[in-house]
Structure formats: structure tokens, C-alpha cells
Amino acid sequence: MRLATYIAKRVGYTVFVLLGLSILIFTLARVLPGDPARMALSPRAPEWAIEKLREQLRLNEPLPIQYIYWLRDVFSGSLGESLVTRRDVLVDISEFLPATLELLLFALIFDVIIAIPIGMLAGRKANTWIDNLVRGFAYIGVTIPAFVFAIIFLLIFGYILQIAPTVGRLSPGVVPPPRITGLLTIDSLITGNFSVFVDAVSHLILPSFALALGPIAQEARITRASVVENLNKDYILASIAHGLPERLIVLKYLMRPSLIPTISIMGLDIASLMGWAFLVESIFNWPGMSRYGIIAMLRKDLNAIVGVVMVTGLVFAIANIIVDIIVSLLDPRIRMVERAK
Numbered sequence: 001m002r003l004a005t006y007i008a009k010r011v012g013y014t015v016f017v018l019l020g021l022s023i024l025i026f027t028l029a030r031v032l033p034g035d036p037a038r039m040a041l042s043p044r045a046p047e048w049a050i051e052k053l054r055e056q057l058r059l060n061e062p063l064p065i066q067y068i069y070w071l072r073d074v075f076s077g078s079l080g081e082s083l084v085t086r087r088d089v090l091v092d093i094s095e096f097l098p099a100t101l102e103l104l105l106f107a108l109i110f111d112v113i114i115a116i117p118i119g120m121l122a123g124r125k126a127n128t129w130i131d132n133l134v135r136g137f138a139y140i141g142v143t144i145p146a147f148v149f150a151i152i153f154l155l156i157f158g159y160i161l162q163i164a165p166t167v168g169r170l171s172p173g174v175v176p177p178p179r180i181t182g183l184l185t186i187d188s189l190i191t192g193n194f195s196v197f198v199d200a201v202s203h204l205i206l207p208s209f210a211l212a213l214g215p216i217a218q219e220a221r222i223t224r225a226s227v228v229e230n231l232n233k234d235y236i237l238a239s240i241a242h243g244l245p246e247r248l249i250v251l252k253y254l255m256r257p258s259l260i261p262t263i264s265i266m267g268l269d270i271a272s273l274m275g276w277a278f279l280v281e282s283i284f285n286w287p288g289m290s291r292y293g294i295i296a297m298l299r300k301d302l303n304a305i306v307g308v309v310m311v312t313g314l315v316f317a318i319a320n321i322i323v324d325i326i327v328s329l330l331d332p333r334i335r336m337v338e339r340a341k
């Protein structure tokens with residue numbers, strides 16, 4: 001199967017998944033206890049005003065009719081009005097999402113540059129002190145939640161040692177670059193403002209590393225297990241017996257198949273990163289979409305809740321499509337299986 005056809009099938013599956021997710025979260029948001037109209041106007045608001053807002057939100061209509069109206073608005077480019085900010089939810093998300101994406105991007109960078117090398121090293125040095133050290137780190141990283149690491153980093157590096165900023169995306173008095181992508185690091189590089197870039201990176205280190213430690217531990221453990229397994233394969237033993245250079249064996253014959261399970265699990269880790277970002281952003285006062293989502297849930301902001309979940313699902317779906325493409329490039333047998341179906 002050609003790669004374009006493979007991608008088209010994955011995109012088709014994603015559309016159905018997102019449609020199902022929209023039905024599920026739309027229904028859950030409306031059946032949860034609490035009157036969103038009364039919460040938006042305060043309990044002391046007159047009944048006529050609350051009833052008028054219910055009509056504007058179409059809350060008096062049956063759920064299927066409400067969903068059809070919402071879906072029509074989505075296809076017209078709107079996610080509805082937020083009851084908290086009184087703006088289109090799409091406008092709110094476009095303002096807050098880049099901060100969360102930047103946090104996830106740096107967490108993934110830490111993930112890739114740390115998890116794969118230490119996993120490869122532990123696998124090649126199996127049952128040595130290096131392997132034991134990596135496995136101990138992996139155990140700690142998997143069992144301790146990201147928000148605990150966030151609090152520890154905040155206390156040690158922010159308040160005790162005072163060597164890293166702990167609040168927000170930029171230091172007070174630093175003027176952000178003109179908004180191009182919404183990602184401060186990229187926008188500052190595009191505009192050539194390197195001092196802002198350095199300041200933005202310094203604010204990203206603690207929250208993104210706290211967010212990344214769990215995935216780093218898990219993927220290092222998976223990479224280590226895959227390397228140990230592949231080292232005993234016949235083609236690796238034959239390469240060693242023929243006297244091929246160790247560097248060539250590792251980079252060309254060992255790394256590629258060993259990374260397939262790791263890359264696959266990275267797609268699932270995107271979801272965990274998005275989930276833990278809700279708490280990490282709150283701890284570091286990070287102005288991202290996760291904090292916006294928490295406020296929406298506490299205030300039962302219906303359109304905002306659905307919008308945040310749908311955008312999160314879309315990011316997760318796109319990440320998994322990218323992972324599927326990378327895995328299919330690493331292992332062409334996957335495309336051959338798809339062709340046989």
C-alpha cells in the first residue's frame with residue numbers, strides 16, 4: 001500500500017473517532033448536575049433572565065436537536081459562545097492552546113533526547129550497574145505522578161536554589177514578540193529576539209521536564225526491553241560474528257527495530273501529557289488551555305468543555321497519525337499487512 005493511501009485510511013478512521021467523541025462529550029456535558037444558565041448569571045439572577053439564557057443556549061430542546069445545532073455551528077467555523085468569557089470558544093482556544101502546545105513540544109523534546117539514549121544504553125549494558133540505575137529511575141518515574149515532580153521542582157529550583165523561574169511564560173517586564181504562531185520560543189526566533197527566546201526557554205524547563213519524566217521513564221524501559229530482545233536475534237548475532245563494526249550494528253541493524261515499540265507508545269503518551277498538563281499548568285501558573293478547561297468544568301461552561309475536549313482529541317489524533325506514519329516507515333511490514341486486508 002502506498003504511503004498516501006495508508007495516511008488517508010488513518011485520517012478516515014480519525015474522523016469517525018472524533019465524531020463519536022463529540023457525541024459522547026456533548027451528552028456528558030449536558031447531563032452533569034448543575035444549571036449552566038444559573039451558574040453563568042449567578043444564583044440571585046431573576047428567573048426570566050435565566051430562562052432567556054436557557055433559550056439562547058437551546059437547553060430546552062431535546063439533546064439530539066441541541067447536538068445538531070452545535071454540529072451546524074462547528075461546520076460554520078464556531079464552537080459556540082463561552083459563558084465565562086463571552087467570546088467564541090474557538091477564539092479562547094486559539095489564545096490559550098499555543099502555550100499548552102509549547103509546553104508539550106518541549107516535554108516531547110526532553111522525552112526523545114533522554115528516553116531513547118538511556119534505554120539503548122541500558123539494553124546494551126543489561127544486568128550491569130548502568131542497567132540497574134536506569135531501571136531504578138524508570139520505576140520511580142512511572143510510579144510518581146507528574147504534578148509531584150512539578151511541586152518538587154518548584155520548591156527546590158524555584159524557591160530554595162532560586163535558579164529557575166517558576167511562574168508564567170515570561171519574566172515581568174519582558175515584552176513578548178509579535179504573535180505569529182503563539183509559541184513564544186518560535187515567534188522570538190522568527191523576529192530575531194534572542195533575549196526573549198532565552199527567557200521563554202528558561203520558563204519552560206521546569207514544567208516541561210516535570211511533565212516529561214513519566215514518559216521518559218516508561219519509554220526508556222520499553223526501549224531497554226526491546227534492545228535486549230533484539231540483541232539475541234539471529235541477524236544481530238550474525239553481524240557480530242562477521243566482525244561488523246559495533247557502531248554500524250547499533251545504528252543500522254539494532255536501533256531501527258528496537259524503536260518501533262517506543263515510537264508506538266509515544267502516541268499514547270501524548271494523551272497522558274495532555275492530561276497531566278492540567279495540574280502542571282496550575283502549579284506553574286501557566287496560561288494554557290488546560291487551565292482554561294478546568295475553569296470551564298468548574299463553571300459548567302458547556303461550549304468551552306466540549307471545545308477543549310474536542311481540540312485535545314484532535315491533537316491526540318494528529319499525534320497518533322504522525323506516529324503511525326513513522327512506525328510504517330520504520331517497519332514496512334505494517335503497510336504490507338494493510339495491503340493484504
